[in-house]
Structure formats: structure tokens, C-alpha cells
Amino acid sequence: MPQHSAILGTGSYLPRRAVSNQELTDFLAAKGVETSAEWIQTRTGILQRHFAEGDETNTSMATAAAKQALAKAGVDAQSVDLIILATSTPDQIFPSTACGVQAALGAQRAMAFDIQAVCSGFVYALTVADSMIRSGQVRNALVIGSEVFSRLMDWMDRTTCVLFGDGAGAAFLQVSEEPGVLGCELKADGTLGCILNADGRIENGRIVGDPFLRMDGQAVFKQAVSVLGSSAISLFESVDFQLDQLDFLVPHQANVRILHAVARKLKLPESRVVVTVGQHGNTSAASVPLALDLAVSSGLIKKGHNVLLQGVGGGFTWGSVLVRM
Ligand SMILES: CC(C)(COP(=O)(O)OP(=O)(O)OC[C@H]1O[C@@H](n2cnc3c(N)ncnc32)[C@H](O)[C@@H]1OP(=O)(O)O)[C@@H](O)C(=O)NCCC(=O)NCCS
Incomplete structure (x- = not known):
């Protein structure tokens, strides 16, 4: 019987602080950067974004999203075989953010690594997890996308700084007789x-x-x-x-x-x-x-x-x- 992978649970985390277009526009105006809530909404569809505060790190957001995905799948962290975390804004150069999540979850059995494919990172990570499950190397995987892009913004550049926000999302995949992926x-x-x-x-x-x-x-x-x-x-x-x-x-x-x-x-x-x-x-x-x-x-x-x-x-x-x- 060929093996497949299937998504058993999903989770997410948004930073506490939501920032409306008007609040961002006022913040930028104080720096002499001209934009408007109306321009942002009509050119992008964005109404608000969330920005991480000091105690909200890539690792903490990813861990919160991962915990939700595990809870929805009814699986405990000790059973996780693999953690892949997609990010371009890791908490540090190394160790990987995935290893930080492994420690925070207490997922001692899991191998853990980051993938960097910017905004395609989650689909890249999901594809790798699916391949590893189908090949029999692991029986399950936590796949996470987590970012603090607010920390890469030049607040003097109105063509980029109005577009991005912070957050994390996760999916738990498990080997399955039926696809799935x-x-x-x-x-x-x-x-x-x-x-x-x-x-x-x-x-x-x-x-x-x-x-x-x-x-x-x-x-x-x-x-x-x-x-x-x-x-x-x-x-x-x-x-x-x-x-x-x-x-x-x-x-x-x-x-x-x-x-x-x-x-x-x-x-x-x-x-x-x-x-x-x-x-x-x-x-x-x-x-x-x-x-x-x-x-x-x-x-x-x-x-x-x-x-x-x-x-x-x-x-x-x-x-x-x-x-x-
Ligand atoms: C960035 C983006 C919203 C700009 O929208 P656009 O309709 O292409 O706007 P333009 O770049 O043609 O700029 C139009 C005008 O708005 C101005 N403008 C740019 N940002 C502005 C802002 N935040 N507020 C007000 N005016 C702005 C430009 O300076 C330009 O002015 P000019 O005509 O006097 O030179 C749009 O190109 C976009 O969404 N691109 C893809 C972004 C994306 O997907 N990135 C991530 C991919 S992973």
C-alpha cells in the first residue's frame, strides 16, 4: 500500500498588537513619510497588520502555532518526528528557530531544521515534509511558517513598510493510507x-x-x-x-x-x-x-x-x- 501524508491539524498565532492603516500612517507622518490609509487599502487590500512586541519572538510565535496544531491533531509533542520551520527572519543566525521550537515544545524525539524560501517557505517546507513521510523516513511532521518581517522594515520607505506584518502558522502532517497531499x-x-x-x-x-x-x-x-x-x-x-x-x-x-x-x-x-x-x-x-x-x-x-x-x-x-x- 503506497504511503501518503495528510494534514491532521492546523494552528496559528498573531501578535497581540494590531496596527491599523491609520495608526501606521500617523506613525509614518511623524517621520515625514507621506502615505494614507486609503492608498494602502485601495492599492493592496490591507486594513491592518500585527506587529510583534519585545517579548514576542519568532520562536515564541512558532511554538504557540505549533501547540495549537498538535492539540487539534490530538498528538503530544513527544510523538513528533520532524519539525521544519520556514522563515527569513530567524531569531538568530544559529541555532535554527526550529531547534528553539523543539526545545520549547519538549519534542525531544524530533529532528528540526529551518527552510529559507522567503514567502514560498511554507509550501517548500510542506513539500519536504510530504516527501520524508512518503519515503518512510518519518511518520509525522510539524510544518511551521513564522516571521517577524516588521524587524526588516525601513520605516522611511513607504513602498515596502506598509505591506508587511508578523505572525505564525502551523500544520501537523501524519502518514496516511489515503492522500492527503x-x-x-x-x-x-x-x-x-x-x-x-x-x-x-x-x-x-x-x-x-x-x-x-x-x-x-x-x-x-x-x-x-x-x-x-x-x-x-x-x-x-x-x-x-x-x-x-x-x-x-x-x-x-x-x-x-x-x-x-x-x-x-x-x-x-x-x-x-x-x-x-x-x-x-x-x-x-x-x-x-x-x-x-x-x-x-x-x-x-x-x-x-x-x-x-x-x-x-x-x-x-x-x-x-x-x-x-
Ligand atoms: C507595492 C505595490 C502595492 C505598489 O502598488 P502600485 O499600484 O504598483 O504602485 P506603484 O509602484 O505604481 O506606485 C504608484 C505611486 O504610488 C506611490 N506610492 C508607493 N507607495 C506608496 C504609499 N505607501 N503611499 C502612498 N503612495 C505610495 C509611488 O511612489 C507612485 O507614485 P508616483 O506615481 O508619483 O511615482 C504593488 O506593486 C505590489 O503589491 N507589488 C507586489 C508586492 C508583493 O507582492 N510583495 C511581496 C511578494 S512576496
Whole structure:
């Protein structure tokens, strides 16, 4: 009997502090940076985002999301075989944030590592976990996306600092006779690294290069719409899946205009697209598991639904995972 992996539980964590467009606009105005709540909402669909406070770290947020996913799956931390954490904003260079989560959960048996694929991180991590479960190396996996992008923002750059937020989401996967994960497709194009990057690094005790996130918004926008559409179509073809069998699309939450453009490209009604960017902003690797958990917790996504999870972001990276919940 071929083995599959299936999602048994999801979880999420949002920092306590929600910041509305107006609050952010007022904060930026005090620095002489001109924007407006209306511009942010109409150009991106974002109404608010959450920002981590001093005691809210990548590790603490990821741990909270992971605990929820384990509780919903009815599994205790000691049974976890594998923890993969997708992030571009780890708490430190090393040890990995995944190891911090392993310690905080008391998941002594689990191997643990981070994956860095920026906003595609969760679908990259899910694909690796699915492969390790199907190959029999592990029986289960905690897959987490957790980010504190607020710490990479240049508050003098209005073209980026209004877009991002912090948070964490998680999914618990277990070996299963029935899928579960129906198919995965990951892609990258390193020649486009310059359109979205955080260039800085630590060298000889000093930050060298630009420590802030930089983005060519229009280039990223066009690339995102193009690759999300083509990735969905090629994954569906490779697993012989018809678009009309899809119940929900849970795409990376960057800009509501990108999500609607992808839905139009796939001829998918907007009601089938899970949209949380209004409440969360762009939380990078956390955005897909946060949106998935919200849709599951609210009862929108139910057991048996076919769901397409899609990530796109810096690298340039993108990917799709088709799951039967
Ligand atoms: C960033 C983004 C919202 C900008 O929207 P846009 O409609 O493309 O806007 P433009 O870049 O054409 O800028 C239009 C104008 O708004 C201005 N503008 C940019 N940010 C602004 C802000 N926060 N407030 C007010 N004006 C702003 C620009 O300076 C420009 O002014 P100009 O015409 O006088 O030069 C959009 O390109 C986007 O969402 N890109 C993808 C971002 C993304 O998905 N990133 C993560 C992927 S993982």
C-alpha cells in the first residue's frame, strides 16, 4: 500500500498588537513619510497588520502555532518526528528557530531544521515534509511558517513598510493510507533575486550591506500573477486534477489585487479564494498556514475539501501544494 501524508491539524498565532492603516500612517507622518490609509487599502487590500512586541519572538510565535496544531491533531509533542520551520527572519543566525521550537515544545524525539524560501517557505517546507513521510523516513511532521518581517522594515520607505506584518502558522502532517497531499510543485529563478531582497549580512561583528527589505513592487506583482497561474495549471496537469474539483485556493497573501488576478487567470470564482491579507498584511512564510488555519477554524474549509496552497516570493521562488483536507 503506497504511503501518503495528510494534514491532521492546523494552528496559528498573531501578535497581540494590531496596527491599523491609520495608526501606521500617523506613525509614518511623524517621520515625514507621506502615505494614507486609503492608498494602502485601495492599492493592496490591507486594513491592518500585527506587529510583534519585545517579548514576542519568532520562536515564541512558532511554538504557540505549533501547540495549537498538535492539540487539534490530538498528538503530544513527544510523538513528533520532524519539525521544519520556514522563515527569513530567524531569531538568530544559529541555532535554527526550529531547534528553539523543539526545545520549547519538549519534542525531544524530533529532528528540526529551518527552510529559507522567503514567502514560498511554507509550501517548500510542506513539500519536504510530504516527501520524508512518503519515503518512510518519518511518520509525522510539524510544518511551521513564522516571521517577524516588521524587524526588516525601513520605516522611511513607504513602498515596502506598509505591506508587511508578523505572525505564525502551523500544520501537523501524519502518514496516511489515503492522500492527503495530492501533489507538489516547487520552482525557483535565482536570476530574479534582485527584485525582492534583504541584502545585509553580519561580517566581522558588523552589518555589511543594506539591512532592510527592498522590493521592485511592480516587477514582483507581474511575476507573482504569472507564476501562480502557471504553477497551478502545471501541477493540476501532472496529477490529472480538474480545476472544477478544486474547493479553495489558499494563496500567499501579498496583495488582494494579485489574488484576484490569479483567480481570474484560473477562472476561479473569488468566493473560492481565501483572503486574509486585509487582516494580516503580508506575513511572508506565515501567510499561507495562517490563512489555512483561519479558513479551517471558521468552518469554511472542511474535511474532504480539495485545497491548493500557493507561495511566491524572494529568490525568486514559487510553488503549489494540492491537498485533500
Ligand atoms: C507595492 C505595490 C502595492 C505598489 O502598488 P502600485 O499600484 O504598483 O504602485 P506603484 O509602484 O505604481 O506606485 C504608484 C505611486 O504610488 C506611490 N506610492 C508607493 N507607495 C506608496 C504609499 N505607501 N503611499 C502612498 N503612495 C505610495 C509611488 O511612489 C507612485 O507614485 P508616483 O506615481 O508619483 O511615482 C504593488 O506593486 C505590489 O503589491 N507589488 C507586489 C508586492 C508583493 O507582492 N510583495 C511581496 C511578494 S512576496
